[in-house]
Amino acid sequence: MDPAADSAYELLSQYSHSFMVSQVLFAACELGLFDLLAEAGEPLSSAAVATGLGTSPHGTELLLDTCASLELLTVETGAGRALYRNSGLASSFLTRTSPTSQLHMLRYLSNTTYPCWAHLAAAVREGRPQYSRAFGVPSQDLFAAIYRSEAEQLCFMRGLQEVWAVHGRAVMTAFDLSSFPVICDLGGDFFKDPLPAADLYVLARVLHDWTDDRCSHLLARIHHTCKPGGGILVVESVLREDGRGPLTTQLYSLNMLVQTEGRERTPAEYCRLLSSAGFQDFRMKKTGCTYDAMLARK
Ligand SMILES: C[S@@+](CC[C@H](N)C(=O)[O-])C[C@H]1O[C@@H](n2cnc3c(N)ncnc32)[C@H](O)[C@@H]1O
The missing domain is CATH 3.40.50.150 (Vaccinia Virus protein VP39)
Structure with missing residues (x-):
């Protein structure tokens, strides 16, 4: 494909998948992910999040990494494991106790x-x-x-x-x-x-x-x-x-x-x-x- 068609296809793909981004946000809120991380007071592993939310280890890992790509979470990696915490966006708008919670x-x-x-x-x-x-x-x-x-x-x-x-x-x-x-x-x-x-x-x-x-x-x-x-x-x-x-x-x-x-x-x-x-x-x-x-x- 020529570059113009490439970028047109990229735009089409972005539009057609945008609903998935909304659903990641909605699901993470519904599951209480951002409140769990806010209340933990320290970054948590995927396994700890799954235990805290009562969710499947596999689904939780996928959700956490997608949230990190969407800048809803930050992730620290080291010693063969990843630890997740809320981003500034999530702390301000996606936690129950924030005065600007949405x-x-x-x-x-x-x-x-x-x-x-x-x-x-x-x-x-x-x-x-x-x-x-x-x-x-x-x-x-x-x-x-x-x-x-x-x-x-x-x-x-x-x-x-x-x-x-x-x-x-x-x-x-x-x-x-x-x-x-x-x-x-x-x-x-x-x-x-x-x-x-x-x-x-x-x-x-x-x-x-x-x-x-x-x-x-x-x-x-x-x-x-x-x-x-x-x-x-x-x-x-x-x-x-x-x-x-x-x-x-x-x-x-x-x-x-x-x-x-x-x-x-x-x-x-x-x-x-x-x-x-x-x-x-x-x-x-x-x-x-x-x-x-x-x-x-x-
Ligand atoms: C979208 S809300 C806006 C509320 C508020 N002003 C704000 O900006 O957050 C619409 C307002 O219209 C009023 N309202 C009056 N009649 C209504 C009707 N038949 N259907 C929906 N809303 C109605 C509701 O009580 C509500 O206060």
Whole structure:
């Protein structure tokens, strides 16, 4: 093969095997590998890890060496044996006791998002979420499908919070919010319940769940309750103006297809939704992280 075909094939191979990388990460978390290594306080051999986790020696060795190649573990070799410890990435994000742990989000991605993505082609064909194919529950009542059990709801909510332990500061400091003494972070059934009085309403990762019509309905409710001079802060992963990136946001948009009624949007689309609801002075700040902040006023 010529070099161009070689590199094209390499890219294809990387894309087609990426799911295996996710599964290594999910399995290692599910088995408690990173917690075992954190709690051991010293690097462990493959045999000690297998004993600690109650896993097969052969499977454990393969998993550990793959985790080391993925930079989830570091490995020290000498005297004919290998000893494993958590990498910085694993210590920060993959252990139960770390303040920036992402373990609930990873469990949610593994147990809920991944089975829905197994039906991506069907989602594209039909243009709707895939809970019925993935879990045998009807998708018509999205709330009931998303929050299928208390355990599921708790895992999802904890996972959502874990992301803010990493990105929250960048998002909440993007604008000077000191002129808003009372800030209300909207959640729950904001389509029906009366909205509390506040100077600023935060809608974080909410509009991306909904169609334009539902977003307009919600924004009109907020505008109605908002005092003149009050504001709305919308926090979302925002597409480039031409909609062609960033890739992470495009993947999130496909995720909205398989799991919700919504999609990720461009700055102009958010501006249009907010303006149609009566909000003015739309401003957007890119934070450099996955989520950006948009502020508008009544
Ligand atoms: C993706 S969560 C975002 C939570 C939080 N703002 C964050 O960024 O972590 C979506 C929010 O929409 C609310 N919600 C209201 N109606 C809903 C519905 N029918 N289906 C799903 N979520 C709904 C949930 O209670 C939840 O607070």
